[in-house]
Amino acid sequence: MNPASKPAASRPHIVVVGCGFGGLEATRSLRKADVDVTVIERTNHHLFQPLLYQVATAGLAAPSIAAPVRVLFRRYANVTTLLGEVTGIEPATREVVLADGARIGYDHLIVAAGATHSYFGHDEWAPHAPGLKTLADAFDIRRRMLLSFEAAERESDPQRRRALLTFAVIGAGPTGVEMAGTMAEIARHTLSGEFRRIDPASAEVLLIEGGSRVLQAMPESLSAKALVQLSKLGVQVRLNSRVTSIDATGLDTSQADGSVSRIDSHCIVWAAGVAASPLGKLLAQATGATLDRAGRIHVEPDLSLAGHPEISVVGDLAAAQSHVPGKPPTPVPGVSPAAKQMGRTAAANILARLSQQSAKAFRYADYGNLATIGRNSAVVDLATPFGPFRMSGRLAWQFWLFAHVYFLIGFRNRLVVLMDWASAYWSFQRYARVVPDTEAPLASTAGRPVPNAPNDADVILQKE
Amino acid sequence: MNPASKPAASRPHIVVVGCGFGGLEATRSLRKADVDVTVIERTNHHLFQPLLYQVATAGLAAPSIAAPVRVLFRRYANVTTLLGEVTGIEPATREVVLADGARIGYDHLIVAAGATHSYFGHDEWAPHAPGLKTLADAFDIRRRMLLSFEAAERESDPQRRRALLTFAVIGAGPTGVEMAGTMAEIARHTLSGEFRRIDPASAEVLLIEGGSRVLQAMPESLSAKALVQLSKLGVQVRLNSRVTSIDATGLDTSQADGSVSRIDSHCIVWAAGVAASPLGKLLAQATGATLDRAGRIHVEPDLSLAGHPEISVVGDLAAAQSHVPGKPPTPVPGVSPAAKQMGRTAAANILARLSQQSAKAFRYADYGNLATIGRNSAVVDLATPFGPFRMSGRLAWQFWLFAHVYFLIGFRNRLVVLMDWASAYWSFQRYARVVPDTEAPLASTAGRPVPNAPNDADVILQKE
Numbered sequence: 001m002n003p004a005s006k007p008a009a010s011r012p013h014i015v016v017v018g019c020g021f022g023g024l025e026a027t028r029s030l031r032k033a034d035v036d037v038t039v040i041e042r043t044n045h046h047l048f049q050p051l052l053y054q055v056a057t058a059g060l061a062a063p064s065i066a067a068p069v070r071v072l073f074r075r076y077a078n079v080t081t082l083l084g085e086v087t088g089i090e091p092a093t094r095e096v097v098l099a100d101g102a103r104i105g106y107d108h109l110i111v112a113a114g115a116t117h118s119y120f121g122h123d124e125w126a127p128h129a130p131g132l133k134t135l136a137d138a139f140d141i142r143r144r145m146l147l148s149f150e151a152a153e154r155e156s157d158p159q160r161r162r163a164l165l166t167f168a169v170i171g172a173g174p175t176g177v178e179m180a181g182t183m184a185e186i187a188r189h190t191l192s193g194e195f196r197r198i199d200p201a202s203a204e205v206l207l208i209e210g211g212s213r214v215l216q217a218m219p220e221s222l223s224a225k226a227l228v229q230l231s232k233l234g235v236q237v238r239l240n241s242r243v244t245s246i247d248a249t250g251l252d253t254s255q256a257d258g259s260v261s262r263i264d265s266h267c268i269v270w271a272a273g274v275a276a277s278p279l280g281k282l283l284a285q286a287t288g289a290t291l292d293r294a295g296r297i298h299v300e301p302d303l304s305l306a307g308h309p310e311i312s313v314v315g316d317l318a319a320a321q322s323h324v325p326g327k328p329p330t331p332v333p334g335v336s337p338a339a340k341q342m343g344r345t346a347a348a349n350i351l352a353r354l355s356q357q358s359a360k361a362f363r364y365a366d367y368g369n370l371a372t373i374g375r376n377s378a379v380v381d382l383a384t385p386f387g388p389f390r391m392s393g394r395l396a397w398q399f400w401l402f403a404h405v406y407f408l409i410g411f412r413n414r415l416v417v418l419m420d421w422a423s424a425y426w427s428f429q430r431y432a433r434v435v436p437d438t439e440a441p442l443a444s445t446a447g448r449p450v451p452n453a454p455n456d457a458d459v460i461l462q463k464e
Numbered sequence: 465m466n467p468a469s470k471p472a473a474s475r476p477h478i479v480v481v482g483c484g485f486g487g488l489e490a491t492r493s494l495r496k497a498d499v500d501v502t503v504i505e506r507t508n509h510h511l512f513q514p515l516l517y518q519v520a521t522a523g524l525a526a527p528s529i530a531a532p533v534r535v536l537f538r539r540y541a542n543v544t545t546l547l548g549e550v551t552g553i554e555p556a557t558r559e560v561v562l563a564d565g566a567r568i569g570y571d572h573l574i575v576a577a578g579a580t581h582s583y584f585g586h587d588e589w590a591p592h593a594p595g596l597k598t599l600a601d602a603f604d605i606r607r608r609m610l611l612s613f614e615a616a617e618r619e620s621d622p623q624r625r626r627a628l629l630t631f632a633v634i635g636a637g638p639t640g641v642e643m644a645g646t647m648a649e650i651a652r653h654t655l656s657g658e659f660r661r662i663d664p665a666s667a668e669v670l671l672i673e674g675g676s677r678v679l680q681a682m683p684e685s686l687s688a689k690a691l692v693q694l695s696k697l698g699v700q701v702r703l704n705s706r707v708t709s710i711d712a713t714g715l716d717t718s719q720a721d722g723s724v725s726r727i728d729s730h731c732i733v734w735a736a737g738v739a740a741s742p743l744g745k746l747l748a749q750a751t752g753a754t755l756d757r758a759g760r761i762h763v764e765p766d767l768s769l770a771g772h773p774e775i776s777v778v779g780d781l782a783a784a785q786s787h788v789p790g791k792p793p794t795p796v797p798g799v800s801p802a803a804k805q806m807g808r809t810a811a812a813n814i815l816a817r818l819s820q821q822s823a824k825a826f827r828y829a830d831y832g833n834l835a836t837i838g839r840n841s842a843v844v845d846l847a848t849p850f851g852p853f854r855m856s857g858r859l860a861w862q863f864w865l866f867a868h869v870y871f872l873i874g875f876r877n878r879l880v881v882l883m884d885w886a887s888a889y890w891s892f893q894r895y896a897r898v899v900p901d902t903e904a905p906l907a908s909t910a911g912r913p914v915p916n917a918p919n920d921a922d923v924i925l926q927k928e
Contacts, residue, residue: 074658
């Protein structure tokens with residue numbers, strides 16, 4: 001079992017694609033095995049995505065929720081980390097192809113490439129409504145949000161100023177609810193007293209949802225409670241509203257009754273659609289596997305692909321099912337505990353196969369569901385052996401907070417995040433309100449002269 | 465003196481351009497005066513530039529050294545903050561022109577626009593050798609440094625790998641010395657054990673200086689000590705070496721003896737030349753003031769411009785002199801304490817003029833000079849009433865450290881920076897090793913196939 005005692009080439013080589021929750025757990029499970037592992041990750045960090053909205057809303061610095069992959073695997077002598085983007089998988093030759101053309105052979109492959117945004121066929125919306133999957137996305141949203149207030153302070157036209165102070169979040173799942181709740185808190189509290197010409201609290205935060213309730217993965221009673229809490233925070237929730245177009249100056253929606261409405265906004269966040277990584281499609285073409293509507297790849301009960309026991313798919317890329325003996329299989333939700341569990345199962349099944357044992361079917365242990373809404377505000381639906389345990393409000397928020405800090409990687413990060421949250425709680429301030437690239441922030445000019453008076457609002461600005 | 469008690473337009477309007485150390489101190493000095501102040505800043509934050517190299521070298525997160533301007537001025541009721549870039553100053557009409565064409569009138573103007581890099585007429589070097597003035601610069605350098613190690617891990621050609629593991633810092637002033645020392649520490653300690661194919665400690669860090677010693681603003685004895693400390697940290701210092709060209713794959717130098725040499729490197733940092741903001745030239749053209757060789761504008765003893773007592777220039781943009789009665793004037797160095805002092809003097813002189821008193825000549829209080837080199841390594845040259853007090857090594861480093869933490873803005877930042885430094889000191893780790901935009905990090909492809917063995921070094925990569 002000592003990885004150094006054998007020549008490398010004689011040991012099975014396992015390639016893990018992606019280092020999100022699924023890939024990270026799979027790699028950890030393999031660290032003491034008599035195998036060589038190569039992890040290929042296209043960023044240099046593992047991202048704690050549940051707190052990414054905090055980076056987008058300037059509550060946390062990026063390094064607090066991102067751990068360098070190399071540091072995580074430093075002590076795993078059998079693990080090699082490569083920074084690179086996988087653009088092809090060739091099961092016939094058992095090779096992975098990287099963007100630069102490099103080919104890496106494998107004996108076993110774990111694909112944990114995750115998910116990305118889906119604009120439901122409207123990719124032209126992407127430049128106007130960033131989603132929230134990567135740190136770059138979070139910085140983009142932070143920049144748009146903060147610069148909208150800045151532009152509003154310089155805008156004299158009431159209609160344009162109103163548009164600059166309108167923030168629209170599309171999709172009322174957990175990310176949309178978090179984003180909208182936090183944006184409302186920023187407008188009402190964080191920025192209070194900092195502007196001279198606008199009142200940030202007059203900003204409107206709209207949460208636009210095509211379905212009939214927020215947090216549809218939650219029980220209806222908690223959805224109803226979340227709706228009340230969102231309203232208290234100042235979020236305007238528009239249910240049964242479908243987005244029909246998005247452009248540089250706003251979006252159009254159509255309601256269930258057939259009416260349409262226009263929302264002028266310069267800061268739109270897309271939290272509506274998730275699609276599996278494009279690697280799913282590639283893999284399906286190469287192996288004959290099938291995809292579900294979200295582009296996720298159908299896997300066998302043991303998380304491998306039909307006809308390809310050497311390829312496993314875990315996390316958000318897998319359309320997996322949970323198998324409890326004596327019960328019908330149930331679909332596995334796209335949440336981080338599921339990805340972690342799949343990573344562990346896939347690794348264990350590879351090791352089982354290597355020692356001529358049989359692979360086991362995946363069984364998802366569901367501990368429940370949390371969603372935060374804002375200050376003192378969250379809903380929790382725990383699965384306990386005695387049935388569901390539900391709570392909302394301040395206690396749920398405290399539970400959410402400590403659960404998230406607990407699962408954060410690294411002592412330093414836990415400490416700093418707790419400190420930042422404590423400070424934000426008491427002061428209403430958010431310390432990461434820094435936009436590195438505002439040097440040329442605001443395109444286009446108007447050029448109207450402004451009278452010589454500091455407090456009037458005649459400084460002209462047009463956004464893009 | 466209650467700013468709210470008078471109509472705004474009846475009070476003198478002071479415009480401050482820039483919110484570095486000079487602009488910040490000027491604004492603070494005006495916060496209780498019966499004037500209206502408008503601060504125009506092109507980023508949304510005040511940057512604590514002395515620690516910017518720590519962001520570039522992944523030791524600190526950006527928000528730890530950047531304070532949002534609006535937060536700093538929130539309680540100053542007479543201060544309005546505008547995010548914008550000044551592109552023109554028109555003394556005839558007393559107006560400042562912004563990039564978008566907006567015009568802002570002033571009664572008094574303080575220009576504190578600072579300095580930028582100067583490539584000595586070789587702006588074509590800029591894309592290959594970023595300087596270190598803004599957060600965007602720091603992220604650029606962080607990215608280049610970390611991705612060079614990543615690329616080296618994937619490079620099979622020994623010569624290209626050597627180039628990827630060669631880091632060149634041009635200019636051995638305080639910034640160059642800090643950068644080189646920290647880079648050497650990262651290569652030798654931080655990354656130790658994280659790579660499987662390369663030994664990061666084999667990286668070469670070169671510090672290239674045209675002059676005959678490092679830290680030329682320091683006494684010669686401290687320059688000599690700094691040189692020894694740099695060598696101990698593993699930095700190769702090349703004195704009397706002038707850079708004659710920089711391109712995407714390295715740089716050429718010529719030595720005093722006429723010999724030339726080529727250094728292949730993919731991570732080059734420019735710390736050699738500083739030039740005043742281009743606003744200096746604009747201002748000189750508009751007012752008839754003259755510039756020095758670095759583009760700094762010559763100011764009157766009271767920091768105003770000749771013939772324009774309503775315009776003051778402070779900080780790195782000013783070629784100012786210190787006036788001590790009975791002694792000849794001495795030039796003021798481009799350091800942050802000088803900028804702060806100039807900001808205070810300019811503000812006081814404006815208030816004096818407004819109350820029909822005479823302006824005072826600027827007098828620079830020099831408390832000495834610090835430069836850090838690396839772990840336990842710094843030089844300190846303090847000016848005391850009893851003469852200079854000099855030290856180097858561990859004690860100097862501790863002095864440097866606490867002095868910098870003391871001057872950082874914000875309790876939270878002080879605490880986190882101290883914590884990060886303590887953790888870095890004991891663990892050798894640097895927590896901000898996060899590059900947000902590595903998704904498509906490495907241009908160009910080679911496409912050679914790689915044998916199926918995880919630990920060989922045949923994965924191909926060419927940088928740009």
